[in-house]
Amino acid sequence: MAGNASQVQEDYMSVIQSYPEEKRYILAMMQDLQRQCNYLPREALEQISRHVDVPFAKIYSMATFYKAFSLVPKGKYAIKICDGTACHIKSSAVLIDQIFNTLGIKPGETGEDGLFSLETVNCIGACAIAPVVVINGKVHSKVSSSGIVDIIRSLGGHENDADN
Amino acid sequence: MMLTTSPDTKKILVCCGTGCQASGSLEVYRELNKKLAPDTGVQVETYTKATGCNGWCEQGPLVKILPDDITYCHVAVADVEAIVEKTIKNGELIKKLLYRDPATKKQVKSHHEIDFYKKQHKIALRHIGEIDPASIEDYLDWGGYQALQKALTMSPQDIITEVIRSGLRGRGGAGFPTGIKWQSCAGQEEPAKYIICNGDEGDPGAFMDRSIMEGDPHTVLEGMIIASLAIGAGHGFIYVRDEYELAITNLTRAINDARIHGYLGHNIMGRDHSFDIEIVRGGGAFVCGEETALITSIEGNVGEPRDKYVFPTAKGLWGKPTVINNVETWANIPVIVKDGAEKFASIGTDKSKGTKVFSLVGKVVNTGLVEVPMGTSLREIIYDIGGGILKGRAFKAVQTGGPSGGCIPADLLDLKVDFDSLTEAGSMMGSGGLIVMDEHTCMVEVARYYLHFLAGESCGKCVPCREGIRCMLEILTRICEGKGEAADLDMLEDLGKTLEIASLCALGKTAPNPVLSTLRYFRSEYETHIRDHRCPAGVCRSLTEFYVDPEICNGCGLCTKNCPVNAISGEKKEPHLISQELCIRCGECFNRCNFMAIKVK
């Protein structure tokens, strides 16, 4: 496992070192790492801090300020429910309820099997086809409460036993 | 690649904006290319291109065929074969793919015949849906970079004067005159200057900037390059939301192509002026739409704004004079320079010139992007272009300006929309979101929704915004839960005024607008919540009870199918019943019912 860990560290480093040692690239480094790891591991943030010579507390401050970043791993399928105004008034809250009924997770949570995580996101600019749900980059339009269950099933999600 | 084609060439335009992509337009595009490949023996000369968003996302995926001027809606991969065989080869129309006008029940051949398009006037969106955003040649074919060529023959001051005379005001929200901004920056002695394109579109319900960046990236670049000549800037930045992946891809490609063609980089078009553009991806923070927050974010900090007693035009990015305009503003610049200020200024109202792009969404029949002259009435936009309210329900309000704006009631539907009229009505132009609300929209809950949004999006730096929003949200939440108190409305107004005056940036100063505007126009709805513990719209869950009107219900079962908690039961074709014990009051049945058989107690 030790070998693995250092391999992972090298992966962080190659992303970070592809940017100049300047403060203004912190955001870009974090975005690349978020894509690569599905979250921002602590070691990666520490390496950014050393690379650009900015205190770790400031790096942490940025990582928690910007909503694009997560400090904990997300599920294999990250379900993003758009809660922009158009989606909101077209009952996006119902989809959140329905996902809770099906998978037993609330926004901000990841299921125990690590398959799904749920979050609400700000308007993704697809208001004309509201309500929309984005799963791993794929936009699902005009999703109904039964539609979301079908989508989850097609991805291998099972009904939450506790609910039945 | 040369695009100039013979007049007989069939051009097939597949809309690949985000809306159509979500409905499967990329698959349609690929299938078309496969079916029309040279080895398939199709005798007709064709040219297929993926375009940006047509704005009519509701009907997507859209496929347009030129020169016949045919528009097909809701095209699926399975339809491609018929399109090739019938329409491309034989010029036959496929009726089932045509748009059916709900008013006349007639099929319409081209989108140009539809009110949704007919009543629009496109400047900022002029190329979108027509050109291939990935092709600089296509942009050049449409007259691209001619404005830049013209600007290169003008003096910097002449360019600025032209923009001032056009009367163009910033499309990002506050409507500051663009030319005056440039003039102020150009007058700074500091030689290093910057130009920024604000593409951090964050207003929930607005997506015009996304559409422009995706569908016509070169127009944004051309506007910025012209400004760099006018103010003498050497470097520019486009700050884009990281979520806008397609916009980032298309902009990146456009920047590279513009460099290759000599429009960007060292000695532009062989002249003694160098300018280059870099893309910065935003981190997901609404407050970064505020220019000082955006600037500090580019510098590599947390996006906290600063007091703007010294404008960015004097001290902006890294303390240098900086011009920052939003995407739609940049898209207007090439048109102003190329066609002249007079032509632009002839459109619009006295103090708001040109057009404005609105994203018309919510409970309206035709949703999508619409561009109309300033001064067009809300009624024309919502009813003539938008086709009225969904399911023939009653119009209640239209929200403009996102979280900084307010809700405008039915008796102001004839308001002629421009920067000043909206502000007078207690709302704001903002970036141009128009969210239509019907009778099943609770205005108190809408205000609560926006304050909840702002509580999470405020940077938290200044006390009035951070704590004021927290307290206003607390009050609104308890009103929605039926726990409101008589003094609450006065307290909301009192706190709202403090936020307006004392907050540090525009986010906090405008944060009370959704509350104050709904209090102004829908006060009785607040009072019903507080006094009668009732939500007349049937939205606030603690105050709502839905029931089925057995006289109207025909037992179609649509509500049963969509109820997330299986609370509705009944035999087919018999009136259904809602179990009040199981019902979670989500309103899904109310929204779905086509016969208005679900009632609110």
Next chain:
Amino acid sequence: MKIIINDQEVNAVYGETLLETSRKAGIHIPTLCYHEAFGGEGRCRMCMVEVEKNGLKKVVAACTYPVTDEVSVRTSTPVIDKIRRNIIMLLYKCASGSPLLQDLFREYGCSDNSLQEDPEERCILCNLCVKACEEIGISAISLIMRGTDKRVATPYSQAAEVCIGCGTCARICPTGAIPMVDEGRQRTIWSKNFELISCERCGSFFATREELTHMASVNEALDIDTCLCENCRKKMVAEKISKYNCS
């Protein structure tokens, strides 16, 4: 240059903030987040004043507003008094445990209302602790999250490797929001324990080892081998001077 504050003509230096001009002239403008050492950031908005220029009036934050014109200023008007009262009310609601805010709540005549209070909380997010920690070259704490979730913390809310336990943050905090516990030889702050060093002369525990090491690294003149508390150090210097004077 000269500007008018509350009908009184005062001297100002071009470019300084209105708050600096006022303080030099002995005119009081209330602040909670301001410290001369760091300058104004415009966080608490207590220093809002009314500025009149060319007949136009606007309300600005004195701690960030630069004096560049011959403006006329009012430090108290009904509108401004109302803003300050509301700010105190809002801060009292979120930091009800702070004795300072409890006093100010009474002093400003805020009327009570039914909004929730948080008796456990004292922090008003003035950012002075973060600034102070940054200023001494440590940056162990920062403002994290945003909006109504914003707070001061160490990364991951765990003991920070770089923290030297100097307690500057706790001392600069106007509301006593940062717990620092000294028990015998041990200091606990920000979830980290430190060993306290005693003064060679008076025996009092006066600093952490990490603090002394840090001081020595930034100030070569400091002799870390003679561990003296600030009082004893002053005494020692005084003794040296008097010896020198006598001889």
